[in-house]
Amino acid sequence: MSGLVELDGLEVDLRVGGSMRPVLSGTTLQIGRGEAVGLVGESGSGKSMTARSIARLLPEGAEVRGSIRFDGTEVTSLRGADLRAYRRRIAMVFQDPRAHVNPVRSIGDFLTEELRTNEGVPRAEAERRAIELLDVVGIPDGARRLRQYPHELSGGLLQRVMIASALLSEPELLLADEPTTALDVTTQSDVMALLDELRRERGLAMLFITHDLELAGAVCDRTAVMYAGQIVEEQAADALYTDPLHPYTAALVAARPDIDATAARLAAIPGRPLSAFEAPPGCAFADRCPFSEDRCESERPALMPIAAGSSRCLRAEELRGRLHLTVSDV
Amino acid sequence: MSEPILTASGLTKVFGDHTAVDDVSFALPEGGSLAIVGESGSGKTTVAKLLTGLERATAGSIMACGRDRSLPARSAAERRRRGAEVQIVFQDPYSSLDPRQSGADSIDEVRRLHRGGSRAERAARVTELADLVGLDNRQLHALPRDLSGGQRQRIAIARALAAEPRILVLDESVAALDVSIQAQILNMLGDIRDATGVSYILISHDLAVVRQLTDDAIVMHRGRVVEAGPTARILDDPQEDYTRLLRDSVPRPGWKPQRRQVA
Known part of the structure; x- marks a missing residue:
């Protein structure tokens, strides 16, 4: 599968008041031709900003570093007629x-x-x-x-x-930013089926943004999980539940109430999700993570390949296969 | 089972030529938790408005805490008593708090109105309520704009509880929250129910949340109740086609979206 979109070390700062504030701090992601990639995470994690960066729809005064390539062409420097021609090759569907x-x-x-x-x-x-x-x-x-x-x-x-x-x-790429979040669940099923069918028929690549892991799993080939402006895990969409590679993904799955059973207590994640500008020097998830060690506080993990995906966790190898079983008992 | 704390009988609300709520009946046992499930346009929010006196029913009756509240209150004292019995928490904590009032002040206002007490007694109660909903001192005295969505929703819940209601109506109160925060608030609502014996009416479209928080449920569709019973039974073994459709539409591992014909 040839890469249609390649984000490499994408960093975006937005102007807030008088200062610049990071919203993406090193996002790396590939989308192949005709491939559907899910982007999941909580509010402020940088999902929408990733899509907006690709569409060149960032707010005025945004600073962009790193690279976004579309079909081999660098997108971040496009201007005028070239930018308009590029935008005709992508399309975006919003939440509301x-x-x-x-x-x-x-x-x-x-x-x-x-x-x-x-x-x-x-x-x-x-x-x-x-x-x-x-x-x-x-x-x-x-x-x-x-x-x-x-x-x-x-x-x-x-x-x-x-x-x-x-x-x-x-278009060749569809950026779908929570396209069904505002819809009723029965309508969501219907609209998702439509998107899925059209995308396959037309060989359209899709970046599908959602906070719903199950929904991403149902319509995407791969899913990337974002936290605090970075991708913390990326792998085949259906493996996220059975074999999560990052403690955050496992915790997210465990925190969701289950339609099939009432839990005595939900496995809530302590604290609240951080935005990129609040992220500490070490791992951004460290202070909420049940597996965190001293080095997690000081050492910033890189997104490393593991199994058939990748994870931004210092202990990824050692925790592999235990995350989804243990996170709720810790 | 004890006497229901809330009973709705034949509740009907007509707006113009549209019947939003059509002959809806249910009972909430004391200390119980009842879900009103439905999609947009099902009439579930109108039911919440009828229960809290924000709309007047066209027909039918509502009995709460042993008194009829089908008709508007006839005196300020009666209106206040109804407010103290049934409180509501809305979906969006960004629009349901006064932006100029700190959490402590807004909790205190409700306390003073409904339960009175000296300044010191009220302050002690505000601190207790903040503890109950897990807010620290800084958050309690901050303005809403300096708080996250989850923290604002904790304020809104503490504010409702300040009246010491017997019934709390939760109108999609956890729907706008992130998954990790939603789990915290759901756990907290469970604890509060255990600690205070308050009864819940949960208005929700999210069946997993309904399963977690309620004992009984009614499923509404186009203003009518299509199915009623214990939550677990309704979700595990739905009897009606519409309930089955709702349940089958929820994404889960191995699920594939289904196309329907547009009406």
Whole structure:
């Protein structure tokens, strides 16, 4: 599988007040052509900033170091026409469709604007293509929908419209940032199935951001777990439960209540998740980790290959195979 | 089983030509924990509003702590007594606290209104409540903007408990929290129930959270109750198609998303 996206040592600082604050501190990740990679973690871990860095949608004044390569081209230095051409090859779907659509423009305007203004496609032809796409995302009767406004559509329908609009420019990479988090669970299942199917049909690569490990496992080939602006573990999506490589992943799995059983107490992780700017000099997870030793406080671990994945834990080799069994008993 | 602390009978709420809640009945035993499960538009939040007096029922009755609260309170004293009996914690701790008031002040305000007491007595109680929800002194006296989501939700829970309610309505109260924080709050809610004997109504769409925190559940769909019973039975052996659909839609290891036809 050839690499479509390669992040290497990506560091991003954002301007907060008068100072710069790190939000990503050395993110390294590859996405192959047609591959689906999950990015999971808690709030502030840097998932969305990773996607925004790839899409070149960081807030103004952001400082970026390290490299983002897309199909061999360095993305961080693209400008003008090259940047616009690059952006046509990627598409992004956000958590809240209502925040990313103009409420006073019709669905038809929203879906055909880019074709008409940038590609000079006549209105009738653009509408025909929009109706076709609506059909692809499971919205029949597209001609009627084009005349409707966002407030007339349910969240699930509107998210399908967003997916349709993401597919319009026939991108090679889809950045999906919690696309189903705001949806009902039955709608989530439906929209995820749609995304999964379209992605496979079109050979589209996907970076799927979610806080839900199970959901990532269901639709991704590989999953990366983020904590405090870094990737702490990365491996085949379905192995995260059975063979976690980092204590944080194991703790995350254990902390989640189980639909099949009531626990006397949940295995809560003490403390709260850290953001990159709060991370101590050693391992960022050390003060919440049941396996932490003295050296974890002082030595910053690197992301090292282990088994079929990688882990950013000094004790990864020695803890291998015990994490998911012991974390809840510690 | 003891006398229910809360009984809803034939509860109905009509907005214009839309029936949001349609003939809903349930009973919450004293010290019990009941989940109201459903998706958006199921009417579950409207039920929470009816229970807390934020909406008036079109038909049906609500009995709480031995008194009827189907109609609006007729005096300030009655309204206050209802407030002291049933408290609510909302989903979003970012919008449910006064941004200009520290946690200590907002807990004290509820305490003073509902239970009175001298300044020293109230201060002691605020400290006790902060301990109960796991807030340290700095966090207790900080403004909401200096607190994380989990810490704010602890304030909101302490604030509700300051009234010493018999019933606490938790309206998606852990839904906006990160997994590691959610586990802490769920454990804490379990401890509080053991320590104070308060009864819970949990409004939630998250079946795993429901399993963890409640004994009984009702499943709502389009304003109606489609299934009711012990939580474990409903989740292990759902009898209704809709409950089964809900359960099958929850991602888990080995799960694959399913496409349905758009209505």
